[in-house]
Amino acid sequence: MGRVTGDGTVGKALEVLDQVAAFGRPVRFGELLAQSDFPKPTLYRFVQTLTNQQMLAYDPERQTYTPGLRLVRLAHTAWDQSTLAPVARPHLDALSKAVGETVHLAQLDHAQVLYIDKRNANKPVQMYSQAGKVGPAYCTGVGKVMLAFLDEDAIESVIEQQSFHGFTEHTLDSADALRAELHDIRQNGYGFDREEHEPGIICVAMPILTSAGRVLGALSVTSTTSRTNLAGLEAYVPILRETADKITRDAQNWSFPDYQTKETTGI
């Protein structure tokens, strides 16, 4: 049978893990089987193995599987070591305080936007539920500004992977429309979300680039059409740029930090 994933057995097992996660709800073995390329016993063993390894959790009551707790543990380390979040945190705090609107930090993951951190000006933040979330690149502020500063080939490759689903009447609906928008963003150095993903929701977004111009991530300030407009958001461009610059600087300097596992203030 054709190469399903590459990367042998491990790749196949992780494919199953993704499949479970993609359901977005507890899923039964049979449901997985129905949409799996693997024969029953093979899938069965993968699910068993993953459950053993706590990468999946099994609910015997309902006979369903969900992604497991081990992932939460591992992701903590991933978030802390493989993302901009730890470097950006203080700057994000400052930005949030200054603008008083919802603020996001995102990175590009494959052809999608991966939200890494968030500050919600008002309510006690409910962050974790947001960090880790993925969104479309072609119709979010952060997505577009990150795309805009990739190199030609990378842009085309990512564009090919976009679905151009029309979330709202303002959603860019073609590769060409997106290319034009990316061109504008490169000119300006920043971009907007003009209710492209959700009606009433608008944002300004600023890329975070290395000094060599490589894309590290993006920042955005989000608001609603009832509270402000694009011109109002544009006022945040200077502070966004400053914040992005600070993050860039810290990210470069952050070569190898001191390594003692200084258990700061104990969870």
Place this chain on the structure above:
Amino acid sequence: MGRVTGDGTVGKALEVLDQVAAFGRPVRFGELLAQSDFPKPTLYRFVQTLTNQQMLAYDPERQTYTPGLRLVRLAHTAWDQSTLAPVARPHLDALSKAVGETVHLAQLDHAQVLYIDKRNANKPVQMYSQAGKVGPAYCTGVGKVMLAFLDEDAIESVIEQQSFHGFTEHTLDSADALRAELHDIRQNGYGFDREEHEPGIICVAMPILTSAGRVLGALSVTSTTSRTNLAGLEAYVPILRETADKITRDAQNWSFPDYQTKETTGI
């Protein structure tokens, strides 16, 4: 060579993943090799495969590996589906608002405490960096109250896995001391952390149990000896109990929620 993990190739690969995560910093191939049971080419291929699969991230600059972004994506789903967090969230918010101190939600993972959610009364929360963190069970409030309500066999099994490292002069330093403490906690229905993990840090903790008495998780209110004392914290017991009860109730009712992937308020 002895069975290293069980669970075949997948188990071995995940063992490597854990090893990288355990370093807590970017790690070189050679460093992994030095403490690995696997021969060089075997380890090499695992690391390659995991990197391919975005379970590890490779920094070509420094030639180091860290846990990968795919884990952050997967953990988002895990947190949302396999933990108490989504059910507990509103109650945690309310508790936090009422007590004005730092509040934690934790679950038991293996023999460790896994922190699932947190509310920090004062500053804009920096949560994700905490959720996913693991801590010792024998010297934290949440750890002890969860242990206390396991059944005999489970308790002994978990006790065996504790290290009894003396974090402070108050840390319980033996299985017997811990058994006695767990007995008291069962009597009272709740427990304290008496500066056992960190000097100056104290907390009250309340288990979250099913109506049948099975341990689901635990809540705690944390403060410092400079701001209050154990008697002061004890005043929070009623509201903690109420909150735990509400979470229990919601968790039971939360059988199968409605399934439409209602994208609430966009990220």
Place this chain on the structure above:
DNA sequence: TAAACAGGTTTCATTATTTGAAACTTGGTT
């Protein structure tokens, strides 16, 4: 009460993948 059934689990000979000693690169030192 039995027969059929759906969903899940196990068997076992076949097949494909993993394994690791050794050899080989590559980039940096002496």
Place this chain on the structure above:
DNA sequence: AACCAAGTTTCAAATAATGAAACCTGTTTA
């Protein structure tokens, strides 16, 4: 130029994964 450490590739042997078929087990239907 010779050496060395770290990382990478080769390839035959050893092992683990595979999946058709058979088998459970609890539930519904005749």
